[in-house]
Amino acid sequence: MLTIEERIAHMTLEEKAALCTGEGPWRTTPVERLGIPSMVMTDGPHGVRCVTDLDLIVCDSKPATCFPTASSLAASWDVALLEEVGQALAEEAIALGVDMLLGPGVNMKRTPLCGRNFEYFSEDPYLAGVLATGLINGIQSRGVGVSMKHFAANNQEYERFSISAEVDERTLREIYLPAFEMAVTQARPWTLMCSYNRINGTYGSEHHQLLTDILRDEWGFDGFVVSDWGAVHDRPAALRAGLDLEMPGPNPSRVRAVIEAVRNGELDEAVLDKSVGRILRIVDRAAATPKGGDFDASAHHALARRAAASGMVLLKNDGILPLRDPRRLAVIGRAAHDPYIQGGGSSHVHPTEVSAPLDELRQLLPPDATIVHTPGYPEGQDFDQALIDEAVAAAEQSEVALLFIALPAYKESEGYDRPDLDLTEQQVALIQAVSAAQPRTVVILNNGSAVTMSAWIDGVAAVLEAWMMGQAGGGAIADILLGRVNPSGKLAETFPLRLVDTPARINYPGENGVVHYGERLYIGYRYYDAKELPVLFPFGYGLSYTSFAYGNPRLSTESFRDVDGLTVSVDVTNTGEMAGAEVVQVYVHDHEARLGRPYKELKGFARVYLEPGETQTVTIPLDFRAFAYYHPTHRRWVTDDGAVDILIGASAADIRCTLTAMLHSTVELPSTLNRESTIRAWIDDPRGRKVLEPLLSLFQAQTVTLGGEDGAAMLGMDTGGLPMDMPLLVLLHFQGSSAPPTPEEMVDMLLAQVRD
Numbered sequence: 001m002l003t004i005e006e007r008i009a010h011m012t013l014e015e016k017a018a019l020c021t022g023e024g025p026w027r028t029t030p031v032e033r034l035g036i037p038s039m040v041m042t043d044g045p046h047g048v049r050c051v052t053d054l055d056l057i058v059c060d061s062k063p064a065t066c067f068p069t070a071s072s073l074a075a076s077w078d079v080a081l082l083e084e085v086g087q088a089l090a091e092e093a094i095a096l097g098v099d100m101l102l103g104p105g106v107n108m109k110r111t112p113l114c115g116r117n118f119e120y121f122s123e124d125p126y127l128a129g130v131l132a133t134g135l136i137n138g139i140q141s142r143g144v145g146v147s148m149k150h151f152a153a154n155n156q157e158y159e160r161f162s163i164s165a166e167v168d169e170r171t172l173r174e175i176y177l178p179a180f181e182m183a184v185t186q187a188r189p190w191t192l193m194c195s196y197n198r199i200n201g202t203y204g205s206e207h208h209q210l211l212t213d214i215l216r217d218e219w220g221f222d223g224f225v226v227s228d229w230g231a232v233h234d235r236p237a238a239l240r241a242g243l244d245l246e247m248p249g250p251n252p253s254r255v256r257a258v259i260e261a262v263r264n265g266e267l268d269e270a271v272l273d274k275s276v277g278r279i280l281r282i283v284d285r286a287a288a289t290p291k292g293g294d295f296d297a298s299a300h301h302a303l304a305r306r307a308a309a310s311g312m313v314l315l316k317n318d319g320i321l322p323l324r325d326p327r328r329l330a331v332i333g334r335a336a337h338d339p340y341i342q343g344g345g346s347s348h349v350h351p352t353e354v355s356a357p358l359d360e361l362r363q364l365l366p367p368d369a370t371i372v373h374t375p376g377y378p379e380g381q382d383f384d385q386a387l388i389d390e391a392v393a394a395a396e397q398s399e400v401a402l403l404f405i406a407l408p409a410y411k412e413s414e415g416y417d418r419p420d421l422d423l424t425e426q427q428v429a430l431i432q433a434v435s436a437a438q439p440r441t442v443v444i445l446n447n448g449s450a451v452t453m454s455a456w457i458d459g460v461a462a463v464l465e466a467w468m469m470g471q472a473g474g475g476a477i478a479d480i481l482l483g484r485v486n487p488s489g490k491l492a493e494t495f496p497l498r499l500v501d502t503p504a505r506i507n508y509p510g511e512n513g514v515v516h517y518g519e520r521l522y523i524g525y526r527y528y529d530a531k532e533l534p535v536l537f538p539f540g541y542g543l544s545y546t547s548f549a550y551g552n553p554r555l556s557t558e559s560f561r562d563v564d565g566l567t568v569s570v571d572v573t574n575t576g577e578m579a580g581a582e583v584v585q586v587y588v589h590d591h592e593a594r595l596g597r598p599y600k601e602l603k604g605f606a607r608v609y610l611e612p613g614e615t616q617t618v619t620i621p622l623d624f625r626a627f628a629y630y631h632p633t634h635r636r637w638v639t640d641d642g643a644v645d646i647l648i649g650a651s652a653a654d655i656r657c658t659l660t661a662m663l664h665s666t667v668e669l670p671s672t673l674n675r676e677s678t679i680r681a682w683i684d685d686p687r688g689r690k691v692l693e694p695l696l697s698l699f700q701a702q703t704v705t706l707g708g709e710d711g712a713a714m715l716g717m718d719t720g721g722l723p724m725d726m727p728l729l730v731l732l733h734f735q736g737s738s739a740p741p742t743p744e745e746m747v748d749m750l751l752a753q754v755r756d
């Protein structure tokens with residue numbers, strides 16, 4: 001077999017250009033004379049959507065397990081589970097002849113209005129990064145590749161093909177890139193998919209800084225970058241930026257454009273060769289895993305059921321759940337027999353089977369239990385009072401009403417954003433009417449991202465967030481309602497009280513082709529913390545049928561160097577009567593940072609399963625990055641000396657213990673002082689302060705030249721002390737000495753000392 005370099009040397013320009021564009025919607029171009037096969041890629045994150053005809057961009061797909069979507073998997077906070085799901089996805093890909101899965105999606109949930117949030121993990125970059133790493137490790141451990149997407153800042157569907165996300169560098173580095181960075185450095189995804197949108201004016205497909213400087217030069221990515229389907233605008237420019245493969249194909253005009261660009265010198269053939277090499281490396285890797293065979297559909301259905309249950313979040317429970325031997329049940333809502341298992345768009349899987357909650361309940365309940373089922377709301381957008389009346393009558397005659405409410409696809413899907421965070425008018429009226437007639441009402445929700453509940457939550461006894469739960473979700477719901485499984489899911493996104501409270505409210509969706517990420521670092525709980533805003537349910541929150549106590553919190557050290565990090569330990573005890581899992585969360589609060597930082601940030605977590613009465617010690621390591629922030633002037637991750645708080649909690653709003661440690665920074669930063677720097681900047685800079693200190697009292701005495709106390713009276717202001725926000729140079733000029741050294745010479749002398 002020829003080496004990659006030899007194959008490149010043997011390829012014609014035409015063959016190279018063709019390789020960098022798909023042969024069809026789901027395949028790379030083969031070069032048969034050199035034995036280069038084509039590679040098959042298909043969506044998507046929560047199931048293998050392998051179309052029955054690989055030459056068609058849209059057609060039915062082969063049956064595959066529809067696992068829970070990312071929102072649901074994320075709420076499990078269970079990395080091992082994601083790995084297991086990843087392995088199952090890979091087994092199915094192999095059986096269906098697929099080399100690479102187009103996912104996972106790791107974009108941040110900047111606004112709950114993003115119609116595609118169901119395909120993304122979290123509002124928190126650390127959590128999303130850890131979960132993506134687990135899923136990718138699982139998939140790739142079986143010799144199937146992934147395409148982590150959509151790189152980057154694709155956080156809304158509104159104008160997703162064109163809008164420019166205007167994001168400052170610090171925000172990009174701390175919020176929108178870390179999930180990609182963590183997965184690239186720790187799971188080494190075979191490929192990455194660029195986003196459709198522009199980032200600070202440049203298309204994701206042409207973004208050299210993202211695709212080359214950061215992704216490859218900084219993070220060491222060694223796979224290839226594929227365009228989102230239709231994201232390329234200028235093919236030679238995209239190649240120069242680091243976009244290797246354009247999809248979908250065939251696209252002869254693009255192949256011609258590459259050939260012409262090389263011929264007329266617009267594109268260096270060496271750049272094309274690099275992309276060819278990257279694609280060949282992955283094509284080889286894919287070919288090393290033989291395809292075909294079967295997968296164990298029933299084992300995967302069982303895994304999908306376990307995964308769905310792990311991600312379900314019990315939001316409210318007045319004690320009604322788990323249901324104890326119910327005999328007369330009203331099961332209301334279309335989603336009880338027609339379960340809502342996934343969202344619309346490219347990730348839509350053709351499930352191998354679907355279990356409906358209604359059937360699963362029937363199977364698990366004693367034979368003499370009676371179930372009355374009514375649809376509750378229509379399929380379309382009409383309001384139908386008769387359905388509500390029918391549901392109320394059923395609820396009145398029952399011991400308990402189970403209300404299955406699924407947000408319809410017209411309110412949430414890939415391709416468009418949500419108009420609001422509410423359920424439909426009919427669904428709200430239905431919940432209100434049923435819960436008024438039957439206080440023992442449990443609401444089971446199917447949706448991909450936060451919904452508001454203020455209009456009805458007080459009236460119901462319990463709420464279970466079941467998400468877009470995958471094909472086996474019906475069984476998972478029955479397991480939880482009947483206490484066969486103890487719920488342990490925790491929200492990976494905040495549920496706000498109102499849309500107007502949400503972080504991007506003023507900046508979203510943007511206008512005139514541009515969306516400003518003006519809330520900067522403050523998305524999700526970072527924002528609600530900063531604003532001290534109450535929320536409906538906080539990040540990290542979820543109830544259990546048991547209770548957990550936290551004790552004996554401790555740190556490995558009270559004083560540490562940033563590069564050494566530290567470990568946090570806490571003893572967790574199951575103080576209730578049912579076995580269950582708890583997710584211990586560790587947030588860091590930095591007291592001393594030179595730049596503003598969110599009040600707290602998740603930097604570690606652990607999931608622990610405990611029998612009643614059992615105690616286990618949970619130990620969570622925190623490394624350099626747990627304490628660092630990105631300094632946009634120095635363009636690197638930095639730490640500052642001083643105290644940091646380590647917050648150990650059961651949610652972002654339920655901090656059980658706080659410990660403090662002294663951080664010693666090993667980061668040496670060059671001074672950024674210059675001729676324009678203010679007195680404050682000089683004093684804030686440790687070296688600046690040192691050289692300026694001997695002169696400070698002199699300046700203080702001489703502020704008299706600025707008017708002194710008399711001047712203060714004349715100006716009606718307090719000119720006492722130093723004018724902190726005045727540049728040093730201006731102050732020296734005000735002092736008016738014409739004799740050498742001049743103010744400029746003096747500042748330059750001081751700057752020279754600082755830089756010594």
Ligand code: BGC
Pocket residue numbers: 043044102149228229346
């Ligand atoms: C989506 C991608 C998807 C691709 C192929 C695009 O519209 O944004 O996530 O992988 O289509 O279906």
